[in-house]
Amino acid sequence: MGRDTFFLTTAIDYVNNVPHLGTAYEKIAADAIARFRRLRGEDTFFLMGNDEHSTNVEKEAVARGMDPQKYCDMMAETFQEIWRKLDISYDGFIRTTDDRHVRGVQKLFAEIHRQGDIYPGAYEGRYCVSCEAFYTEKDLVDGRCPSHNTEAKWISEKNHFFRLSKYRDRLLRHIEEHPEFIVPAIRRNEILNVVKSGLEDVSVSRSSFRWGIPLPVDTSQTIYVWFDALINYISAMGYADGDARFSKYWPAALHIIGKDITRFHCVLWPAMLMSAGIELPKTVLGHGFVSFKGEKMSKSLGNIVNPLDVADKFGPDPLRYFLLREVPLDRDGDFSWELFIERYNADLANDLGNLVSRTVAMIVRYNGGLVEDLLSDDERTGELKSVAESSIRDYSAAMDEYKIDEAVQSTWKLIRRANQFIEETAPWQLAKEQSKREQLLSALNALLESIRIISVLLLPVMPGKSAQIWKSICLSGSPDAQRLGSLGWSGSVVEAGRKVAQVEPLFPRIST
Template structure:
């Protein structure tokens, strides 16, 4: 069984989860579920980034110890991930001993390779980014990503990582492996960044106590980004754990496009320095924007994640985000109200009307005209359309274009509704009662049932609970079958269902 190790960025423990965190985790969950359905042995990791200056400051501000603070934040993230139905196999927290141990080994190996040197750092530090900023990166004297937050002038005697030594190796890897950094816009950005040259980076902080001690110099802690990045290997038992031997290099790091520099430059360079192979692919997804601005803690209060989950249920939110936000780009809503309006519109139009009506029509016709028994599989016009959409679905999903995969599933919904209008099964039933052969109506109902079965399987990675309800209403047991390759035969296999279960309302009208 091919293994597939999938990670997301670990979330920074400076506040509660918001929509921006949720999109990334939902997208990664869709990929994890899809890969499992394809027969892969998936290991899906998410977690928390719990060290650093900002966490230390937030804890102090709230009169809490850093550990008690991050414990509370981790709880609130876990609660939301549970409600959203994430299927992660592990949850790493960088304050855990397993992380501490692995990170210490990694730093020692980089040191043994001669890649740390002592030097004085003078410059600005943005605690919002937990990153050093060059003068030319600032706008109006502040961090462009954190307007309103002051950058701190910092003079520290630090350990530096010889990042510049890895520039050529990174460029060569980008050139030789076009699938390494994706989508292509992200790859081009990283190429330009490397071509412009690389400076060495601080690998330690001398004044931040909340972190992992720098090996060999315990007055310092490991710089939080190097600390955080290493979670991808410490979680699976680096350096000598069985899972590390089996699962590394990771098949896919899912991250926001704003942290590609850390994942496509710092992280692979650190691994190379320690003699470890970098991940096979880094995917930088885009963002939901409101009025042109990235979602932040403040915009997060306008679009509260808990409220959005409660509005139409967790699967509806998963559907909406994956349908509206292209997985390879941004989606800008004019305002928070416009976001909610569009959410309501999609819920009513796509889910309650298009999909909900289709299910009700088909199940009640099978009940009425065939006493609930599903006619044997048949080919035909709808089966062909479904088959085409299935191959589009696979192409999109294999290329991580999740919004297109979901679009393909809804192409089948649309085609099936059109097929009902066109074939008018009620008229066929009437003709049958007047003596016509049952053959034509059998063929229509069989194709509709097969299409709905295919829809259930296609939707399963996106809306797992609703897809299971859909499958159940069609007469299936358990979750929809995980098709290794959805094709016409697999769709027809849905015809093995014996009896529909009428009366299910998947998406009640608000």
């Protein structure tokens, strides 16, 4: 990882189903982090992708009478269409059937094999086909998978094993010496307990499945889907071909994954990298889940059932806002239509939407839309300025720690302060007296200056609305060309001949 690069990844998704709300939440959160890093001027690479070598995927293809590869091609289109709809700004998309990935897996396997860390053996044990994971008896509930509540099948076959046990001590030391390696703390403690209680070698091949990457040392077997999938993080960056991109961006700054797959990412993956002599990622973040109980939607939203479809009606930003504001990455959360509409109307339509439309409307009404170079430093303006500056600071600090919900709240602190500023300065009163002309123009400019800062802070969470707000206050350039380091209370008002015109409401209220 270069000093100014930031490589972040999400989990790659099984394609036996279309993305659901929880999958979308992960991508939206990762996207907000990627956009924040770019806003900071860091050379960011944001990777996503699909996990295609799963028996669940093969089964789904067969059930539809499709060739697995053709089915995966179709699903890759479907997934990326959804990600575009949600405005996810990924820089790379890896599929585990891509040539570069297959070559990457073979190369890493060969490295690990050369270290003497792969050996043949017999595997017997319980296996959940849906999880594609082995279970020990103590992890099962009455012989059933704790996640799927289906019977974990007894598997007995000749496999190849990875010497995971050999890396136990090194891994333990790494986790202890690098508190930032696994976040949040609850996940870190879980993994510490797993590693402390001892690690067993793991089977990394299957003799019974054909849909997968052939095992280089025994082509009658395929590579275990998890061993295969984890390698996407380096294969996508050209690991197999010694690409400059790989040396530039690796190690990853951040793997964002669901809390249910932290063991693979915090135990198996680092041990694989240690064996091959590759640096470990800096941070693995295991986020919580978003549940949606599928309750009846509000009448006002028509026939929208799936929360993801709310993007068709309102664009992606209100959903992005809701999820990032409502569900911190380190916790589980709920989506409900009631709460969604409440937040939309209160935070977006009232607080943010009104701030922008009132400000623009007053400039149109009291000065023909013209923005004049005038910004005084009276006490009230000074106070607004200081809230703006502390919001920028708090926002950056929170985003740095992946506390997106707190960053959003810092932004809203400024939005609410600006609305309060309107009430306190009462421009409609100032407009009545010619002697208060300067005071009036300065107050309106102070509001514009707040809105300019707000639109930049909103960019990671609501990229579309951020650009729309920027445009509605008639600034040249765009918010994504701004840099957080130089964002401050300054002279945006001096752009000569700047004139604003009445705007469409940003967030038309949802009637309830």
